[in-house]
Amino acid sequence: MTNVIWAVVGILVFCACVCGLENGLARTPPMGWLAWQRFRCNTDCVNDPHNCISESLFMQMADIIVTQGYRDLGYDLVSLDDCWLSRERDARGRLQPDPFRFPSGIAALADYMHKRGLKFGIYEDYGNFTCAGYPGILGHLQTDAQTFGDWGVDYVKLDGCYSHPVDMDKGYPEFGYFLNKTGRPMVYSCSWPFYQIFSRMQPNYTAIINTCNLWRNFDDIQDSWESVQRIIDYYGDNQDDIVPNAGPGHWNDPDMLIIGNFGLSYEQSKSQMAMWAIFAAPLLMSVDLRTIRPEYKAILQNKAVIAIDQDPLGIQGKRIYKDKGIEIWARPITPVFQRHYSYAVAFLNRRTDGTPSEVSVTLRELGLDFTGGYSITDVFDGVHYGTVLPDKRFKVDVNPSGVVLVRCDLVKSTGFGTRSQFREPPQQNAFRNPFQNNLFSPFGQQRHF
Ligand SMILES: *[C@@H]1O[C@H](CO)[C@@H](O)[C@H](O)[C@H]1NC(C)=O
Numbered sequence: 001m002t003n004v005i006w007a008v009v010g011i012l013v014f015c016a017c018v019c020g021l022e023n024g025l026a027r028t029p030p031m032g033w034l035a036w037q038r039f040r041c042n043t044d045c046v047n048d049p050h051n052c053i054s055e056s057l058f059m060q061m062a063d064i065i066v067t068q069g070y071r072d073l074g075y076d077l078v079s080l081d082d083c084w085l086s087r088e089r090d091a092r093g094r095l096q097p098d099p100f101r102f103p104s105g106i107a108a109l110a111d112y113m114h115k116r117g118l119k120f121g122i123y124e125d126y127g128n129f130t131c132a133g134y135p136g137i138l139g140h141l142q143t144d145a146q147t148f149g150d151w152g153v154d155y156v157k158l159d160g161c162y163s164h165p166v167d168m169d170k171g172y173p174e175f176g177y178f179l180n181k182t183g184r185p186m187v188y189s190c191s192w193p194f195y196q197i198f199s200r201m202q203p204n205y206t207a208i209i210n211t212c213n214l215w216r217n218f219d220d221i222q223d224s225w226e227s228v229q230r231i232i233d234y235y236g237d238n239q240d241d242i243v244p245n246a247g248p249g250h251w252n253d254p255d256m257l258i259i260g261n262f263g264l265s266y267e268q269s270k271s272q273m274a275m276w277a278i279f280a281a282p283l284l285m286s287v288d289l290r291t292i293r294p295e296y297k298a299i300l301q302n303k304a305v306i307a308i309d310q311d312p313l314g315i316q317g318k319r320i321y322k323d324k325g326i327e328i329w330a331r332p333i334t335p336v337f338q339r340h341y342s343y344a345v346a347f348l349n350r351r352t353d354g355t356p357s358e359v360s361v362t363l364r365e366l367g368l369d370f371t372g373g374y375s376i377t378d379v380f381d382g383v384h385y386g387t388v389l390p391d392k393r394f395k396v397d398v399n400p401s402g403v404v405l406v407r408c409d410l411v412k413s414t415g416f417g418t419r420s421q422f423r424e425p426p427q428q429n430a431f432r433n434p435f436q437n438n439l440f441s442p443f444g445q446q447r448h449f
């Protein structure tokens with residue numbers, strides 16, 4: 001009996017410490033389309049009806065997401081961002097959309113998404129105003145959560161302008177409580193750590209994981225390679241604090257994908273996609289899907305990179321090497337076998353001198369030492385390298401500001417473990433630390449340094 005009680009206590013403690021927010025949502029990083037980066041706060045539907053923030057913009061994106069195959073690849077969310085609101089609450093104190101730009105109302109827009117097998121996301125702000133100056137939720141938390149539930153919202157992005165970062169430790173959980181009380185499952189996206197870090201506070205990630213399905217740590221993305229690189233650097237430089245917080249149901253959010261817009265080259269677009277997959281990041285496209293060029297669409301629709309991003313283990317990757325503009329990042333993924341992980345490995349070239357850089361490593365130098373070897377496939381060009389053993393030298397050519405992303409799957413045919421071992425679910429703490437091996441010199445023959 002005592003044993004049983006202790007087992008129960010053990011399970012409860014385990015859940016309180018490890019599982020985080022348990023609303024059953026976002027078991028893999030959310031995927032979809034978010035308006036902000038591409039369309040910002042364009043409210044001028046008189047002069048620019050095609051691009052303004054209006055219900056027809058979201059309906060058009062939803063139609064394309066369905067008809068052009070995005071939904072079936074996992075991009076199943078269409079979300080408003082700022083500037084959908086009316087300046088005034090209604091007579092009963094509830095939020096309402098701008099009546100000219102959203103004449104059918106938000107419930108109808110949510111319904112439009114649901115009928116197409118999509119989820120509907122909304123934006124608000126834990127402050128007196130949203131960042132663009134529309135009504136915020138402060139003073140109306142319960143009413144607004146209930147309104148979102150009544151409208152059929154599936155995902156709430158809660159920003160943090162016009163509020164005090166010290167109040168967020170109380171405010172974000174409070175709104176999460178009211179969301180939960182509606183009884184409608186809603187993914188909860190928080191800006192809480194970002195505003196606290198910005199005001200030099202230390203975010204309480206234990207509380208954040210217990211409250212939010214995803215959260216922003218760093219600045220808004222802008223339409224440039226420089227902005228993408230700043231985010232990559234932030235995640236690499238702070239990885240010891242950030243990476244352990246990610247897992248099924250709770251994710252770091254490095255912000256939207258800007259692929260297909262104006263600021264990234266083709267190589268840089270692959271770099272963003274690869275790095276976001278290494279980060280186990282939400283894949284939130286913010287691009288005009290009506291006009292995106294086919295080669296950029298192909299990056300967003302690359303099944304192999306999406307599979308890495310959505311890997312069920314949900315372990316975020318880390319930067320394991322950085323020197324002379326070359327970085328190597330690795331993310332543990334399935335399949336898992338005999339206490340070893342498979343890996344996604346990104347070779348990122350930050351150099352801008354002409355001609356590709358050759359990077360030459362052995363898998364063992366990267367910490368991939370499974371004696372049966374790894375079956376290696378290039379995610380973007382589809383080249384299959386066959387089985388590569390840990391001590392065999394492996395070379396890639398990485399284009400300037402480009403990436404080579406490979407998937408290294410354990411080769412399980414060595415005949416050691418039994419079949420039942422093979423099927424056992426991974427027990428996290430039984431594995432060797434996937435990042436313990438950081439003492440190595442990854443570059444053997446160097447051509448271009
Ligand atoms: C929000 O508005 C109220 C009422 O005007 C004010 O008392 C409060 O200080 C404001 N809060 C913030 C964070 O600006």
Ligand SMILES: *[C@@H]1O[C@H](CO)[C@@H](O)[C@H](O)[C@H]1NC(C)=O
Nearest residue numbers: 022023024180183184185186
């Ligand atoms: C509310 O929270 C409880 C306890 O964590 C959870 O079991 C339930 O699924 C949540 N419900 C919704 C609608 O989020």
Ligand SMILES: *[C@@H]1O[C@H](CO)[C@@H](O)[C@H](O)[C@H]1NC(C)=O
Nearest residue numbers: 169203204205206207208210
């Ligand atoms: C962080 O949040 C957790 C969970 O809410 C709480 O138990 C803990 O005391 C907080 N830590 C600090 C330093 O405030």
